Amino acid sequence: MSKASMWNLLRPRLLSLRVALFLIVSIHILAAFLLLRLEINNAPEVYVPHDAPAAQLERSLRAEFPNDENLIALFGGPDIYSDSFLTALHRVAQRLEQHPLVDRVFSVTTIDHIAGTEDGFTVEKL
Structure with a gap:
């Protein structure tokens, strides 16, 4: 060549x-x-063998606590720290707490403030 x-x-x-x-x-x-045909599955069961300790722990936790559902609401605006907004937010949080399917409600108006003291700590409403 x-x-x-x-x-x-x-x-x-x-x-x-x-x-x-x-x-x-x-x-x-x-x-x-x-x-x-692509299947996107990011579940732990795909990556962890069925008999692995982590998988067994996951199954036992799911048996004890089947629902880990959360609802998170974010608010924005110029007056979110005003008295009227915080009062309305507190009323909504109290109504949500009264619902039979709701376990806990965390909001700015209902969360506890934990502070250290000389002989331990105190837990107070914010």
Whole structure:
């Protein structure tokens, strides 16, 4: 093989427009097909063996405490620390605490303040 023919093999060549478009569309169709079959599962059961101590602990905790549902509400605005807003927030927190399916409600108006003292600590409402 001569040097000229070797350089011809290594020289970059352009594809025709139809071939290039066909390749691009084919790659996208294949990627879309594979993406439709993709399953995203970030559950610990996927990563931890069934008989591992961590998996056993997880199952025992779920048996004892099946629901770990939380509801978090964030408020924003210029007057969120005004007396009227905090009073309304306190009323909402009290009504939520009275609901039979609600265990605890934490809010700025209902949370405890824990402070150290000389002989221990004190727990007071904020």
